Amino acid sequence: MRQKIVAGNWKMNNDKQETKTLIEDVKTEIENLSLENTRVIVAPSFVNLESAVNLAEGSSIEVVAQNMHQAKSGAYTGEISADMLKSIGIKSVILGHSERRTYFGETDELLAEKVNAVLENDLETIFCFGELLEDRKSDNHFNVVESQLKNALFHLEAKDWSSIVLAYEPVWAIGTGETASPEQAQEMHAFIRSIVEKQYNKEVADNVSILYGGSVKPANAEEIFSKPDVDGGLIGGAALKASDFSAIIKAI
Ligand code: PEP
Numbered sequence: 001m002r003q004k005i006v007a008g009n010w011k012m013n014n015d016k017q018e019t020k021t022l023i024e025d026v027k028t029e030i031e032n033l034s035l036e037n038t039r040v041i042v043a044p045s046f047v048n049l050e051s052a053v054n055l056a057e058g059s060s061i062e063v064v065a066q067n068m069h070q071a072k073s074g075a076y077t078g079e080i081s082a083d084m085l086k087s088i089g090i091k092s093v094i095l096g097h098s099e100r101r102t103y104f105g106e107t108d109e110l111l112a113e114k115v116n117a118v119l120e121n122d123l124e125t126i127f128c129f130g131e132l133l134e135d136r137k138s139d140n141h142f143n144v145v146e147s148q149l150k151n152a153l154f155h156l157e158a159k160d161w162s163s164i165v166l167a168y169e170p171v172w173a174i175g176t177g178e179t180a181s182p183e184q185a186q187e188m189h190a191f192i193r194s195i196v197e198k199q200y201n202k203e204v205a206d207n208v209s210i211l212y213g214g215s216v217k218p219a220n221a222e223e224i225f226s227k228p229d230v231d232g233g234l235i236g237g238a239a240l241k242a243s244d245f246s247a248i249i250k251a252i
Pocket of ligand 1: 009169173174175176177213214215216234235236237238
């Protein structure tokens with residue numbers, strides 16, 4: 001059975017003290033919830049990852065990284081390797097976020113290399129993808145999403161998919177306050193599941209968790225999460241406030 005996941009992407013927010021406060025507040029908010037088959041994830045900045053791992057220990061919160069370099073080690077100033085992440089207890093990495101694609105030029109081809117590095121290191125990835133507003137307006141969104149998945153993920157073997165979580169994030173809905181309607185999310189998630197089934201098989205498609213990301217808030221989470229192919233959310237802005245993030249967790 002596929003898992004439900006609520007993941008908070010903190011992006012470049014929260015210093016050391018703010019990280020501590022937010023983890024502790026989320027811990028308190030969710031300590032009495034029964035989170036059967038549901039994962040709660042936060043992705044703080046690299047500099048606060050280790051302290052976040054320590055703070056989350058013994059709770060239901062998993063701490064993941066926001067990015068990772070594809071090389072094992074070497075002359076890559078400013079970058080972080082899989083070994084470094086593993087050495088502080090990280091087991092999962094967000095890849096392909098639209099901000100990485102837009103501001104740091106990450107392409108599908110580079111992301112395929114990063115995905116390979118994740119798998120070689122027995123890590124998991126929360127793999128983000130999604131169309132631009134112009135793609136949706138020109139009715140090209142299904143093609144764009146299909147080619148993103150094809151280029152970055154469809155070289156994998158079926159067995160690798162137990163380490164893949166998909167996060168469909170229409171770029172026009174990230175940080176804009178504009179959310180895909182629950183129907184638009186369901187339509188795209190069902191399409192994604194159908195192309196995974198076509199490429200692999202029904203078991204892989206049924207077991208992969210597909211998260212929706214893009215201006216999910218306490219007010220809209222329940223309706224979006226009620227859709228059968230939406231297995232949770234990748235949350236940006238609303239993950240920075242413990243009460244909002246925990247309200248979204250409760251919605252699932
Ligand atoms: C994100 O950055 O992944 C995201 C979904 O952001 P927001 O929730 O703020 O739109």
